[in-house]
Amino acid sequence: DAKTTQPNSMESNEEEPVHLPCNHSTISGTDYIHWYRQLPSQGPEYVIHGLTSNVNNRMASLAIAEDRKSSTLILHRATLRDAAVYYCILTGDNQGGKLIFGQGTELSVKP
Amino acid sequence: NAGVTQTPKFRILKIGQSMTLQCTQDMNHNYMYWYRQDPGMGLKLIYYSVGAGITDKGEVPNGYNVSRSTTEDFPLRLELAAPSQTSVYFCASSSSHRTGVDTQYFGPGTRLTVL
Numbered sequence: 001d002a003k004t005t006q007p008n009s010m011e012s013n014e015e016e017p018v019h020l021p022c023n024h025s026t027i028s029g030t031d032y033i034h035w036y037r038q039l040p041s042q043g044p045e046y047v048i049h050g051l052t053s054n055v056n057n058r059m060a061s062l063a064i065a066e067d068r069k070s071s072t073l074i075l076h077r078a079t080l081r082d083a084a085v086y087y088c089i090l091t092g093d094n095q096g097g098k099l100i101f102g103q104g105t106e107l108s109v110k111p
Numbered sequence: 112n113a114g115v116t117q118t119p120k121f122r123i124l125k126i127g128q129s130m131t132l133q134c135t136q137d138m139n140h141n142y143m144y145w146y147r148q149d150p151g152m153g154l155k156l157i158y159y160s161v162g163a164g165i166t167d168k169g170e171v172p173n174g175y176n177v178s179r180s181t182t183e184d185f186p187l188r189l190e191l192a193a194p195s196q197t198s199v200y201f202c203a204s205s206s207s208h209r210t211g212v213d214t215q216y217f218g219p220g221t222r223l224t225v226l
Contacts, residue, residue: 027164032211041116043217046152051211087153092211097142098169099215101153 003030004088009106012078020073022088031092034099035062035073037084044087044101047073053075083109114135115218117202123224126210132187132221134202142205144169144215145177147198154201160185191202192225199223 005023012018015095024033029036048055050064050071055062061074087104091097118133125163136143141162146169156169160179165167176188189196199222205214212226 028213034214036215041220043203043220044215045217046214049214056148097205097213098144098159098213099154100154100170101146101155103151103153 004090004102005106006086006088006101006102006105009108011073011081012107013079014111015077016021018075018082018107018109020075020086020088020107021070022072024088024090025069025099027090028047028092030073030093031090032069033062033068034089035092036087036089036099036101038104039081039084039086047086057094062079077094078107079111080111083107090098114205115202115216116119117200117218117221118218119221121222123226124189125226126192126194129188129190130192130223132189132200132202132223134185134187134218135183136185136202136204136216137183137208138204139182140169140204140206140216140218141156141182142213142215143179144203144205145175145187146201147171147196147204147221149198155206157187157200189223194225197223197225 032091035047038045063072086105115156144159145157158177160166202218205215
């Protein structure tokens with residue numbers, strides 16, 4: 001299975017943008033890039049996903065490198081509520097649609 | 112819609128006891144999943160189901176059993192509980208009509224301690 005690599009932790013200041021990186025150098029052509037986040041003591045929640053083009057939704061933006069070997073989740077204005085573990089996951093036909101979670105990036109947001 | 116609900120929220124078991132973790136979804140999703148999450152780690156897939164009557168093993172199925180008699184319910188059974196099964200258990204569902212595109216919706220989790 002294609003693997004993702006994320007920093008263990010990152011810090012941000014409230015109301016500033018946050019760029020969370022993810023490397024996936026062995027991504028296959030049919031793998032989608034998904035981001036989930038897990039707030040403290042809660043189940044994971046979907047954030048955003050993409051295949052080749054950059055994507056925006058009400059929660060975040062996803063910037064995908066042209067060679068698709070890396071991507072960046074962008075939170076435009078971090079709030080205290082965005083403090084969570086963020087997981088970058090590849091899923092598609094190769095994984096039978098299943099999600100394989102790594103350890104993610106723990107984002108802390110300072111007031 | 113309630114989404115994915117799980118009961119109980121917390122449970123303490125003694126070694127060798129058995130229990131069933133309940134999971135129900137009201138989104139008419141075909142796919143359902145059980146994960147466990149050990150402290151400081153990501154989630155690991157225990158079992159999943161692609162529809163009523165169909166289940167399959169995930170990454171860590173040993174010590175667990177599942178059944179799927181209805182679209183809505185996907186209970187996880189622990190037989191002969193062991194301390195290694197102390198974890199937080201999450202149930203999830205997805206429509207999965209398009210592999211790779213569909214998103215999973217997670218329940219709030221059940222925190223299980225085996226002493």
